[in-house]
Amino acid sequence: CNKCERCIRITDGYSMDVIEIDGASNNGVDSIRELRNKVNFAPAEGRYKIYIIDEVHMLSQGAFNALLKTLEEPPLHVIFIFATTDPHKIPSTILSRCQWFNFRRISLADIVAKLKMIVKDEKLNIDDKTLNIIARSSTGSMRDAESALDQIIAYCGKDITSQSVREVLGIIEEEIFFEFIEAIIKNDTLKGIEIINRISDLGGDASQFIK
Ligand SMILES: [Zn+2]
Structure with a gap:
């Protein structure tokens, strides 16, 4: 709604439950392993923990493999959002577990x-x-x-x-x-x-x- 306290914290980047990760600078297998350990923790205030990985196509093959393990059996309280401009660089094993939303260019x-x-x-x-x-x-x-x-x-x-x-x-x-x-x-x-x-x-x- 962008009006309540929780929404405002998300917009301002202070929410404990919405975590944004830059896939370009955290593209190694270690970053994803760390993420896999963290996803098991319950959300702080909401029902879900949201992990946004921006530029997800930059992940290494090893990182994708590690991510796949989590995507196969994700904790119920976790939602992953992957953002990319290059979906063709993402392994089909990952893509097949995602819902796609195409965003058009802004007018x-x-x-x-x-x-x-x-x-x-x-x-x-x-x-x-x-x-x-x-x-x-x-x-x-x-x-x-x-x-x-x-x-x-x-x-x-x-x-x-x-x-x-x-x-x-x-x-x-x-x-x-x-x-x-x-x-x-x-x-x-x-x-x-x-x-x-x-x-x-x-x-x-x-x-x-x-x-
Ligand atoms: Zn709200």
């Missing part, structure tokens, strides 16, 4: 709305057009949008211009983009290569340009 408008909340909290000076540039560069990932904004604040402080956002994110001016499309339509390879060189000279990032 541009929703990302901008969330960024606006941060802008207000942090008292940043930034216009909507510039926020849109940040939101678009994150291609539907709220986490990417927030970390981009973090980087931008570290680089330019509280007064943020579209120019400095482009510099930090390696985004090219729209005019060059249109020029490039025109070169493609006209099948003008030389012009296309010349534009790519120009982007690289400006310190732009080719993968950002493609996005």
Whole structure:
């Protein structure tokens, strides 16, 4: 509900019963063995203990094997949540014991709305057009949008211009983009290569340009 004490503790990361583990930095078999010992303890306040393993695809083969033993006979009070962007890297023995939920990318408008909340909290000076540039560069990932904004604040402080956002994110001016499309339509390879060189000279990032 996000209003009661228990929910607020979970959101703030203080709940004893909701444990988040970064699978990328705890990917060894020892981390999972430790987890297996801990899951037997009863929850502190709720009915369930929830273990969230983020980036679960980063676990080692040994770690997956250890995890599988727990998944085969999980204690009744434990719920595991595995988050991943790469489900194909997870062994089918694990996948077959999971329920799948696919999350879609977040809309541009929703990302901008969330960024606006941060802008207000942090008292940043930034216009909507510039926020849109940040939101678009994150291609539907709220986490990417927030970390981009973090980087931008570290680089330019509280007064943020579209120019400095482009510099930090390696985004090219729209005019060059249109020029490039025109070169493609006209099948003008030389012009296309010349534009790519120009982007690289400006310190732009080719993968950002493609996005
Ligand atoms: Zn609640």
